[in-house]
Amino acid sequence: MRRVVITGLGCVSALGNSATATWAGMREGRAGIGPLTGLNDPTLRTTIAAQARDFVSSEHFDEKRLVLLDPVSQYALVAAREAVVQAGIGFPPDRAERTAVIIGTGIGGASTQDQMARRLYAEGNPRVHPMAIVRVMPNAPASQISLEFGLRGPVFAVASACASSNHALGQALMLLQTGTADVALAGGVEACITVGTVKAWEAMRVMADDTCRPFSKGRRGLVLGEGAGVFVLETLEHAQARGAHILAEFVGAGMSADAADIVMPDASGAARAMRAALVQGGLAPEEVDYINAHGTGTQANDPTETRAIRALFGRHADALAVSSTKSMHGHALGGGGAIELVAVIGALREGVVPPTINYLGPDPDCDLNVVPNIAQRRPVRAALSNSFAFGGLNAVLALRRWD
């Protein structure tokens, strides 16, 4: 099996339109959650969200191109550009044919879907835009990245709700490990802040009305976010041959399904995915210094995730740091794991663990070191990143510091 490293990262999130800005926000413990704007519907109960507020489409794309791009593809492309620039990689024909693009998304072109439905059913306008299909399709972000950079290897989308990013990154890892490709642009994206999606989440009664406080006493649920994370993955051999600057080693992706309930999380399923990531990555539990938690801030997730971590790590659970950066960038659904990988890579490289902000005090059912409110400086040799999706689907990434 070939070793795989990360050489570029790109991001769009409520903390900023780059991985650099997002990581700076995470280190500072900055709030990306704020008043919900842009949706004109008086029946919405939701008043807060973690939106990519400073993202201006016309700064990144000309008008002709924008016709083809739902925000879900725009975010993915902007993140991909940053990652490619950081990796300093070009794609001559031989390399382009050996480069994969795997992008996770839970929904796809949600805004386009929403606008189309409004025209058809609310406004009684029978004409649908001819580019609606290519904007809506969940593989649009992957295809648009392939088109922009001329990438001709395996290109596809992965959908597993809130675990889409991590499943996509796990697929990319396997393609590189097995020699199917030498390079991959992989990650995830979501642009889900539409009237329809927000209302559907409201109906589940799991949304916080104040802010997102994972693992904290007084937590009241999740806050929707949006954005993208895209990474340049290469085999170690490929990266070294071109003299690339290596950011971290990507050693494992553990996957499991609960087969228990469509929404309620299951601690044993989560623990099995974490264990699989450690085994694949050749990591002893004691080597893990940081876990970027799924940590949604709901009543159901946080105690279950705590039990899973305790079950797997035993006494080491009290020594490691566990934080939920969703407290800052919200829950970006299928894009969440990719935004959170920015936190993991930052922690590995700088020895700084980003905090769980909005923390009010301990909940006895979530009794881990959750890095309350302020980042902690500590060496991070290896880290896990958890994503647990509705449908009972779990995907956990394992990364090692590159010395």
Added chain:
Amino acid sequence: MSSTEQIIFDIIAKTCSVQRDRITLDSTLKDLDVHSLDAVQVLFEIEDRFDISVPEREDQYSAGTVRDLIEGVDRLLAAKAAAV
């Protein structure tokens, strides 16, 4: 049995696959082994049937007894009638 009561018993029985004769005014949804997500669906069916909005995070509606739930819904209905 008031009509609100009748309708809410029906909704609980249908949404949660609970035998109607197991439901009493003193049962909580928990006593009836209703999963939290089924409880959310009960509230949705009630909102849809009566055209009201059941407030979030008020235990009266999802964690109390069926009597509490019915009283709450009657109050929401009265407030709605008064607002017209």
